[in-house]
Amino acid sequence: MNNSFLRNFEELIEAKPNTINGKDVLSSLEGWNSLAVVGFIAMCDEYYNVIIPVENLQSCNTVDDLWKLVNIG
Amino acid sequence: MLASYISAIEYYLPENVVTNEQLACDFSDWNIEQIESKTGIKSRHIAADGECASDLGVKAAQKLFAKGLVNKAEIDFMLFCTQSPDYFLPSSSCIMQDRLGLSKNVGCLDFNLGHSGFIYGLSLAKGLIESGQAKCVLLITAETYSKFIHPQDRSVRVIFGDAGAATLIRGHESPGQTFIGPFVFGTDGSGFQNLIVPVGGRRYPKPAGMDLPVTTDSYGNRRSPENLYMNGAEIFTFTIKVIPGVVAELLEKVKMEISDIDKFIFHQANKYVLEYLRKKIKIPPDKFVYALENIGNTVSCSIPLALKSEIEQGKILPGQKLMLVGYGVGYSWGANLLQWFDSGQANV
Numbered sequence: 001m002n003n004s005f006l007r008n009f010e011e012l013i014e015a016k017p018n019t020i021n022g023k024d025v026l027s028s029l030e031g032w033n034s035l036a037v038v039g040f041i042a043m044c045d046e047y048y049n050v051i052i053p054v055e056n057l058q059s060c061n062t063v064d065d066l067w068k069l070v071n072i073g
Numbered sequence: 074m075l076a077s078y079i080s081a082i083e084y085y086l087p088e089n090v091v092t093n094e095q096l097a098c099d100f101s102d103w104n105i106e107q108i109e110s111k112t113g114i115k116s117r118h119i120a121a122d123g124e125c126a127s128d129l130g131v132k133a134a135q136k137l138f139a140k141g142l143v144n145k146a147e148i149d150f151m152l153f154c155t156q157s158p159d160y161f162l163p164s165s166s167c168i169m170q171d172r173l174g175l176s177k178n179v180g181c182l183d184f185n186l187g188h189s190g191f192i193y194g195l196s197l198a199k200g201l202i203e204s205g206q207a208k209c210v211l212l213i214t215a216e217t218y219s220k221f222i223h224p225q226d227r228s229v230r231v232i233f234g235d236a237g238a239a240t241l242i243r244g245h246e247s248p249g250q251t252f253i254g255p256f257v258f259g260t261d262g263s264g265f266q267n268l269i270v271p272v273g274g275r276r277y278p279k280p281a282g283m284d285l286p287v288t289t290d291s292y293g294n295r296r297s298p299e300n301l302y303m304n305g306a307e308i309f310t311f312t313i314k315v316i317p318g319v320v321a322e323l324l325e326k327v328k329m330e331i332s333d334i335d336k337f338i339f340h341q342a343n344k345y346v347l348e349y350l351r352k353k354i355k356i357p358p359d360k361f362v363y364a365l366e367n368i369g370n371t372v373s374c375s376i377p378l379a380l381k382s383e384i385e386q387g388k389i390l391p392g393q394k395l396m397l398v399g400y401g402v403g404y405s406w407g408a409n410l411l412q413w414f415d416s417g418q419a420n421v
Contacts, residue, residue: 033292034228034292034305034306035107035108035111035345037305037306038305038306038309038345039345041306041309041310041313042309042313042345042349045313045353046349046353051310051313051314052310053310054304054306054307054310057306
């Protein structure tokens with residue numbers, strides 16, 4: 001897991017720095033809402049030059065799953 | 074040979090204003106500050122019960138007449154863009170011809186487009202005028218998405234506002250000059266389900282005598298198949314994939330760079346996507362127009378209202394080159410160059 005990815009993700013969901021790890025379940029994260037989903041798509045495009053298909057996002061359960069999408073993309 | 078140009082724009086907003094604070098009363102767990110900072114929208118105008126899109130369009134057109142910007146008798150064609158017509162048939166524009174007191178020699182037609190509608194309307198008007206079929210086209214765009222929206226669907230209640238705009242397009246003897254155009258168009262129907270009212274047309278008529286079930290999505294938004302549904306993530310993905318290329322294509326067509334364009338007026342979807350596009354395409358902030366704070370996303374009215382807002386603030390000068398970009402429901406998109414022209418007649 002890339003540390004900068006975690007830090008970017010924390011900023012996206014407005015979590016405190018260094019509080020999120022890869023095993024965290026997305027549905028348990030307060031800031032993971034419909035706005036955050038759009039923001040995540042933007043984050044991947046801007047920082048990793050990849051546009052994640054929405055259907056791939058919907059099958060993610062953990063933060064690790066999101067990171068795998070970025071790597072595969 | 075006539076060159077078409079935008080002669081005047083007027084608009085009408087419904088009297089009822091719904092603020093974010095009022096919406097928060099319906100959604101107690103809503104973070105108003107977050108919504109406002111992401112969408113850039115503080116309030117939106119919502120049509121009254123029984124107030125249709127055609128009513129908003131008629132009122133906008135009546136403002137043109139009241140200000141003496143056009144004589145009704147001059148109008149020889151009217152285009153009406155809406156996705157909430159009065160009836161399946163007849164065309165709402167036929168009814169509006171009568172209500173506005175236009176000549177019976179006028180051609181009228183409705184066309185069903187949303188966020189790209191103003192661009193397509195300009196293209197149709199240009200075609201009519203520059204092919205010699207019309208001299209003075211009234212393009213009315215009007216929308217009441219609010220009537221499709223479930224009151225407990227905050228995903229769309231926060232975004233959309235109702236409005237009507239009336240744009241007058243005339244022809245001017247200007248050999249070799251172009252004020253409206255060129256255009257870039259695009260369509261991708263594979264995305265049709267991502268912004269849709271599924272039931273009520275002929276594909277899926279509403280079953281007689283039966284209320285369709287209201288369901289709750291994973292974000293807590295409630296709607297039935299008769300309500301507007303928008304998959305925000307899919308719409309955003311489509312937008313960031315397609316629109317930068319559309320801008321590049323139009324710039325290539327006119328052999329210009331971003332630095333040659335004076336202003337960019339994009340469809341005012343929400344501030345987040347606008348800002349994202351602006352940065353991605355590398356448009357300087359002072360050239361990029363935002364005009365949705367107090368009206369929301371007004372669909373096919375958003376570009377003419379943004380253009381009118383800039384004009385009212387004295388920010389559009391004759392000779393300036395503007396790029397208009399519409400994109401959304403369909404998926405449908407279009408973009409055109411607009412050279413601002415002052416004919417010397419009373420306009421705008």
